[in-house]
Amino acid sequence: MATGIYPLQNGKYRWQIMVEGHRFHGVADSVKEAQQARAQKLAEQAKGLVIAPSRVTLGEQLAAWLAEKDQSRAKRTSLGYRYSSEKYISDSFKARKLKDIRPVHIRQLYTELQERGVTESNTLRLTHVVIHGVFEFALKDELIARNPAHGLKPNTTNKDDVKDLLVLNPAEATRFAAACRRHRWGPVFLFMLLTGVRRGEACGVTWSNVFLDADSPHVRIEQALHVAGKEKVLTRPKTKTSRRTLYLSADVVTLLKQVRQQQQAVRDELGDKAERNDFVFTNLKGDSLSPDNLKVHMTAICKAAEVPRIRIHDLRHKYASLALRAGVRIEVLSKQLGHASAVMTLDVYRHVYVEEMQQTALPTSVLFGHAN
Numbered sequence: 432m433a434t435g436i437y438p439l440q441n442g443k444y445r446w447q448i449m450v451e452g453h454r455f456h457g458v459a460d461s462v463k464e465a466q467q468a469r470a471q472k473l474a475e476q477a478k479g480l481v482i483a484p485s486r487v488t489l490g491e492q493l494a495a496w497l498a499e500k501d502q503s504r505a506k507r508t509s510l511g512y513r514y515s516s517e518k519y520i521s522d523s524f525k526a527r528k529l530k531d532i533r534p535v536h537i538r539q540l541y542t543e544l545q546e547r548g549v550t551e552s553n554t555l556r557l558t559h560v561v562i563h564g565v566f567e568f569a570l571k572d573e574l575i576a577r578n579p580a581h582g583l584k585p586n587t588t589n590k591d592d593v594k595d596l597l598v599l600n601p602a603e604a605t606r607f608a609a610a611c612r613r614h615r616w617g618p619v620f621l622f623m624l625l626t627g628v629r630r631g632e633a634c635g636v637t638w639s640n641v642f643l644d645a646d647s648p649h650v651r652i653e654q655a656l657h658v659a660g661k662e663k664v665l666t667r668p669k670t671k672t673s674r675r676t677l678y679l680s681a682d683v684v685t686l687l688k689q690v691r692q693q694q695q696a697v698r699d700e701l702g703d704k705a706e707r708n709d710f711v712f713t714n715l716k717g718d719s720l721s722p723d724n725l726k727v728h729m730t731a732i733c734k735a736a737e738v739p740r741i742r743i744h745d746l747r748h749k750y751a752s753l754a755l756r757a758g759v760r761i762e763v764l765s766k767q768l769g770h771a772s773a774v775m776t777l778d779v780y781r782h783v784y785v786e787e788m789q790q791t792a793l794p795t796s797v798l799f800g801h802a803n
Contacts, residue, residue, distance in 0.1 A: 438463045448472050464605065469650060488572055489565060490525030507666050510659030512561055519544055519558045521722040524660045529569050534579045537562060541585040555585040599749055603738040610736035616728040618690050619712040619720065620746060624685050627750035627768050630743050631655035632722045635665060637709040643687060648679040656710075658723045687711065751780050759797075 437445045439458070446469035447456035457773050459465035491517055500509045524540055539560075541555065549555065563580040570578050599607055608624065611617030611745055634655035642649050652675050657664050668674045679687075689709060696704040698717055706717035714720055725743060733740045747768070754764050765776035 435469055436462060445639040446472075468768070487529050487569070487762050488525065488529050489523075489529055491576065492529055492569050492572075493520070493525060493561075493565050496565045499568070500564075507657055507659045507664040510662060510664065511557060515554070515557045519549065519554070520561065529566070529575050532566075532579055534583055537580050537583055543582075545586065550586075557581070559585055599738055599741065599745075601753075603736070604749060604753070607732065607738050610732045614728070614732050614735065616725070618686060618693075619725065619733060620729060620732060620743070621686060622683065622712070623743070623746040624750055625680065625686070626650075626677050626748050627754070628652065628677070629655065629747060629769075630722050630725065631657045631666075632668075632769075634710075634712060634722050634725075636690070636711045638711055639688060639709055641711060643679075643684050648684045650677045650679060651675075652677060656722060658718060658721055663719065663721060668769070670769075670771060671687075671772050672766070675766060675769050677767065748780075751776075755780060780786055 435447050439445055439448075443460055444462055444465040445456060445458050447467040448469060449455075457465075457468050458469050459470075466736050473787070497513055497516065500512055504512075509730075519538070521543070524536070527536065541559075544555065544558065563578065563583075566575065566578040566580050569575045604624070608621055611621040611624075619633050620637075622628070623630065624631075632652050632655045634652060635654045636652070637654075638695070640651035640653055642651075652668070652673065653668055654665050657666060671690070694711075694713060697713075698707075698713070701717065704716070707711070708717070708719060710719045712720050729743050730740055751768060753766060754767070755761070759767075761777055762773045764780075765773040768776060770776045770779075
């Protein structure tokens with residue numbers, strides 16, 4: 432058998448060549464195909480098309496890593512990787528040679544992101560996943576001796592750390608709800624406030640999963656709509672607890688009936704120009720909402736309601752806080768929110784729960800129904 436070609440147990444053949452001590456290799460279905468692939472790589476080397484390990488840049492390795500993730504990860508995940516690499520990894524950092532990058536350079540990249548105002552945990556964590564993954568990929572390809580991102584962790588702020596967040600008080604929440612009823616895009620925000628669903632879940636709700644005429648009106652949360660890069664992607668929740676049934680109050684039932692009437696009126700007006708789909712919350716053309724585009728409408732509603740500007744995700748926190756203060760048990764609230772367990776819910780909303788528990792320290796006069 433030709434030098435540089437080896438049989439594998441699965442009946443296929445591995446080929447390889449060495450460049451500056453680095454092995455380039457691949458797998459083919461037959462000896463002939465392996466010989467052809469190896470010959471092509473040798474020809475590329477002769478023409479200078481095979482990059483020596485010492486000259487490989489982070490950007491080049493990043494492109495290879497992203498291509499591999501396109502094949503091995505869900506579409507939303509791979510698009511998220513691409514979006515983070517384009518938006519948060521600078522061109523100057525991509526131009527660095529892999530062999531020259533040290534932990535200090537990666538820390539500097541994270542510091543620069545934070546100075547730009549990029550501090551949310553999910554954003555920085557995903558960027559770190561990309562950086563670490565690219566170097567791990569290079570390590571397996573023997574382009575580097577160690578992963579300089581190993582052990583590093585960007586400083587983050589957790590969006591679910593609600594203790595110090597500015598959450599609407601009951602009077603502000605009432606004004607916010609009233610403003611939602613007056614605003615063209617208000618129904619989706621009011622739905623989030625009254626049910627505690629995530630933004631992507633609200634945008635992904637379809638009429639086929641809405642049961643307003645049932646004995647106990649409810650909505651099934653079976654999917655979520657996200658934006659990855661510039662593309663809208665529908666995903667199925669990863670956990671069983673995220674796929675859940677939400678029982679609806681009379682207020683939410685009325686809200687959804689109004690949404691259905693308004694949606695039909697828009698489609699009647701647009702006629703054949705209207706987008707036809709099953710989404711509950713749609714835009715002016717009848718198409719699904721883009722979750723990222725809701726931010727500007729949220730700001731407008733807060734301004735109209737004369738309440739502090741809060742994030743869309745804070746509506747979920749507000750629902751949870753109000754539910755706990757209304758006496759909803761932590762186990763029930765956990766299922767409503769789609770948390771993995773009641774422990775997670777308690778961890779996120781511990782400060783609210785403790786405040787409610789402190790109120791159970793009742794004097795004898797209250798417990799026994801008489802004054803001392």
